[in-house]
Amino acid sequence: MKRKGFVYQGSEIYGGLAGIWEFGHIGKLMKDNLTNVWKKFFLNLDDNFYEIEGSVIMPEDVFKASGHLDNFDDPLAECFKCGTTNRADKIIEEKLNRREESKTNEELLKILNENNLNCPKCGNKFEKVTTFNMMFPITYGPKGGQTVYLRPETAQTPYLDFKMQHELLRKKLPMGLATIGRAFRNEISPKNSLIRCREFEQAELQIFFNPRNINEERISDIANFSDIKNEKLIVMLQNERESQVKEISPEELLEYGLPKFYIYYMAKVQDYILNVLKIPKEKFRLYELNDKEKAFYNKNHFDVEWFSEELNDWIEIGGVHYRTDHDLKGHEKVSKTKLKVLDEETKERFIPHVLELSFGHWRNFYMLLEEHLHYDEGRENNVLKLPKKLAPLKASVFPLINKPEFQDTAREIHSDLVENDIISSFDKSGSIGKRYARADEIGTPYCITVDHDTLETGIVTVRDRDSTNQIKIHKDKISETIQNLINNKVTLSKL
């Protein structure tokens, strides 16, 4: 990730800051593409889904209402001998391979001690597990009287803005408010680069709806439950942990007890991961949390999981959370602002329920890199076979020879691509083979070479990243052709 400029640790010249990561020039382009692909997919699931952008600083009352002030804790096992800090539940998970998300501090300490799980650094026995709140408090304003927090999840922004946006958007439900942005958690042990950071991004969609309609056939103006009836959902249900992951139909999930509204969006999330991000289905599952594991405010909770070969583990890359009216109710109570809306049919006022589709934006980024990077024996170099929409650069233009006439034409083509909003690079150094290899490694789908032919006839060579096939095309057609190829409106073999 570092060598090609995707991602590296923050403040590296100062030795790096634990849990902090930065995006280099290539990584930034790719992350923006992921953002755009996410937005295009999720915001277009309904007419009434929008993105908003809030602040990362929020007042203390917000987290009183949300429960984060009281409950957003991790169990801290501090070694009294060497001073290392560890997450008690993670040590157990790693060493004993079991999840302990609902134990008390005393129970965790007992498990650690009984299994001889001592300080990983100095081997000392742990004497205490304490509760550690993961939010970052900040002293706000010049007089220092006010404590505020960096938000630990982006979700609170849509909840606070719900009332205003609901009025702005003509009081229609379902209404979706998406937020893609930074969140901050004072993790006890940040690790695995983008997987567990202290500063990171989430991409979340909060869907506010009338709970009366949760089992209606009609999901929204443009969506129906029957639209997904032929999908098979890849799930691991809470009572079937020992068995295999299974593929079951929406009908079966309905019988299992999940509401239509929930199943519909589970299917959409799966569609996104498998068909947009192109993750193989054997590495994907929707993992149901049981009552002990899930947050107390979630009525239904499936983690979206991906199996990382590199980390040899299932990684939570997102979640589908039926948060009910927990959040809005909490904010109504603490803020003393009425958040009820009118049910047009029954004329009753009610607090909308929330279905949250949540994605660890950087974990998704990490997944894409691991999943799509392959070593190609024939070419003897890495090829990053990202879906084309996600590729950092869409094209790279090469003058065959370092002479002005070749360079000028190559630059002309490059400028035309840029003018048409197609992110491309101009690369004049090294052999064409080396330039191809460089483009492959960062996933550039199309390389365009300006050769002697071009100077005479205007014809350039376009080479395809995945097949290495080459086609000849007139330079005046380049921008249009690349655009159509990226959008899958044509295929190379048809040109």
Next chain:
Amino acid sequence: MKRKGFVYQGSEIYGGLAGIWEFGHIGKLMKDNLTNVWKKFFLNLDDNFYEIEGSVIMPEDVFKASGHLDNFDDPLAECFKCGTTNRADKIIEEKLNRREESKTNEELLKILNENNLNCPKCGNKFEKVTTFNMMFPITYGPKGGQTVYLRPETAQTPYLDFKMQHELLRKKLPMGLATIGRAFRNEISPKNSLIRCREFEQAELQIFFNPRNINEERISDIANFSDIKNEKLIVMLQNERESQVKEISPEELLEYGLPKFYIYYMAKVQDYILNVLKIPKEKFRLYELNDKEKAFYNKNHFDVEWFSEELNDWIEIGGVHYRTDHDLKGHEKVSKTKLKVLDEETKERFIPHVLELSFGHWRNFYMLLEEHLHYDEGRENNVLKLPKKLAPLKASVFPLINKPEFQDTAREIHSDLVENDIISSFDKSGSIGKRYARADEIGTPYCITVDHDTLETGIVTVRDRDSTNQIKIHKDKISETIQNLINNKVTLSKL
């Protein structure tokens, strides 16, 4: 800004948090457009300009090196009677209409007292002016041993990443690293919404270059000083404050003593503000700061200023800062990491100099709204005449009548626009006149109406925001036409 969903105060249901603002669904779209327009303009000024994205949390040493820990202060006049906190220099600026950016605390107190500038809330006389550091410290990690800061400017990210990016980008200079992102300042008195906030965004480009070449004709591989020779720059020089702003040529600025490299980018900044953001030139000036006013590390410093009718004042919306080797030198010293690079010609090692093009991203946003919103007497509604690329929505599709056949066709057109990445809305409520007015107010350039004609012949009516002219066009041509209109590849009158 609030009524249409552009911008509103953060945590409003909790009474709002001072200095914190959020972007509603329309504002977010427009801000993203501003980001894209900025990137397209500035990143394409050279082949070797890239965007990176860093963390907002940075370790203390960074700000020791940059000088922020010692010098990033504002003069705080706290009223000992009622407790209000005020910025001493801003009270003087507002009441006496003079800038006091270089006075000591004692001098400021004297000016306040001599001019009877008392507490604006309770009228009490100020007794003390103290120094207040504007950074937000954070206790980092579970043991609380480390102090880190929220970055007060985005610029430090490129400085820290310089060495790595320079190697990644094949050691070429000039190299530009842009960052668009959040910065945080504990302002004493946040005010005027997006103009002075505590959490805000900057869009900055740091250009690293060899100081030996600062007066070369050749600016980069693709840019020359002579490219701008016919521009007239709108400046207010430091010794000519009493006189009018004047328009002078690059040659004259060269004689005045500014380097070519600096003048070239001044011209580009002006080009951006006047020709891309379409700000009238009488409301624009490049304001030179004198030695007392400018930051001690800036050798040349012009503020980019815009005159706000609403605020009745010149507002700093950006700056062109020749920061020399101040920042890299500071980081080399404190981090003990070598940041020198090789001069290919002289074979000497040197620390690159930095020219910073800095924009208050949200101030630019504010400027765009104020500048382009006009009340139209004929239409009797507001029209937001934003440059089309900046408009939140590019099109809105209206079924003339609320019947399925009209709606279905309108939805079909809307979906096709979305599929082609043209942000559009579907609006079926109210008269066509009302829908036009709604679209005008948020700056939607094109409204597309599906009427009886459409059902028979496929022809829709496209109405232009600025002229209200209407043309007829076949629905299958809509996406392509709107795209071409937005990109100014065709004009409505030619269709």
